[in-house]
Amino acid sequence: MIRVSAFRWVPPFARGLVRDLRVRWALEEAGLPYETRLVGPDDLKTKDYRAMQPFGQVPAYEEDGLVLFESGAILLHIARRSDVLMPADPAEQARTNAWMFAALNSIEPRVQHLAGLDLFHVEEDWAKARKPGALNDAQMRLAALSDWLDGRDYLESRFTVADLLMTTVLRILRHTDVVAQMPTLEAYRLRCEARPAFARALAAQIGDFSDEMPAVA
Ligand SMILES: N[C@@H](CCC(=O)N[C@@H](CS)C(=O)NCC(=O)O)C(=O)O
Structure with a gap:
């Protein structure tokens, strides 16, 4: 088991x-x-x-x-x-892997940094000073992701494990309206979260x- x-x-x-x-x-x-x-x-x-x-x-x-x-x-x-999670085609698998690394290496660090400031250090002066820069860094990455998703339902041609992972990364900012302010990204998050699994x-x-x-x- x-x-x-x-x-x-x-x-x-x-x-x-x-x-x-x-x-x-x-x-x-x-x-x-x-x-x-x-x-x-x-x-x-x-x-x-x-x-x-x-x-x-x-x-x-x-x-x-x-x-x-x-x-x-x-x-x-x-x-x-x-x-359901991984396409059989090797090229599609490679693209899926690339998006998994993107979720973990290009998006999650900025998202997590921002969330960490808000959720663990909000009263500290250094965190208040860092916040605008952290917000801007996260927004820039998410805007690029949103641009990619414009006209697409998923990161590639169908739902994969990369969408699952990316969705859980976007959720880290649920205490903010950062994702909600990007309609394409918000629709994508909701589409993935609508899955019964x-x-x-x-x-x-x-x-x-x-x-x-x-x-x-
Ligand atoms: N890179 C690790 C991160 C795991 C992680 O940050 N886990 C958190 C919970 S979401 C945790 O265990 N935090 C307690 C700690 O770091 O001491 C992964 O993706 O598995």
């Missing part, structure tokens, strides 16, 4: 954003059943957990003795087994959260 690590508790602003969501979504699209290994801050520091995820983060993935970390690598592994993955993540904040040692 496939097992995915996920947090047992996160604050409300992070619910629906934790990166196990993209793995759950891919598994739902691929029709692969899974169970979760729910973890808290203390688990992340243990030798056992670090053997699965060297940085003590979520998600880690276990399957028949194979252990994987990094959500992008996990998605690639799942996608190789699913026509997304709804199942989101419900599963939300359903796994406990209401009780764990005590941190």
Whole structure:
């Protein structure tokens, strides 16, 4: 049985954003059943957990003795087994991979930087000073993505794992109107999120959260 690590508790602003969501979504699209290994801050520091995820983060993935970390690598592994997620044609696969790297390397860092300022450091003077630059950097990248998507439903000719990944990156800015202000991008996000597999993955993540904040040692 496939097992995915996920947090047992996160604050409300992070619910629906934790990166196990993209793995759950891919598994739902691929029709692969899974169970979760729910973890808290203390688990992340243990030798056992670090053997699965060297940085003590979520998600880690276990399957028949194979252990994987990094959500992008996990998605690639799942996608190789699913026509829904990965086209059969080698050239189309290469394009899909390129968009996965774009989501992780070209878009997510700027989006995450902006979200980090807003969600973790909003009261700090250095964050207030950095915010306009971070916002501009994120907007420039997202505008380019929006231009690419103009006239297209998906990043390439059909839905793939790259769209799944890109959508989860766009969601990181849900506390802002940055994506909503780009109608093409917003429509794209909504189109991908309308997939039944997304709804199942989101419900599963939300359903796994406990209401009780764990005590941190
Ligand atoms: N590059 C990693 C990032 C994973 C990551 O940032 N996970 C967050 C939750 S969304 C986490 O575990 N944060 C706790 C920490 O970094 O200590 C991936 O894509 O898997």
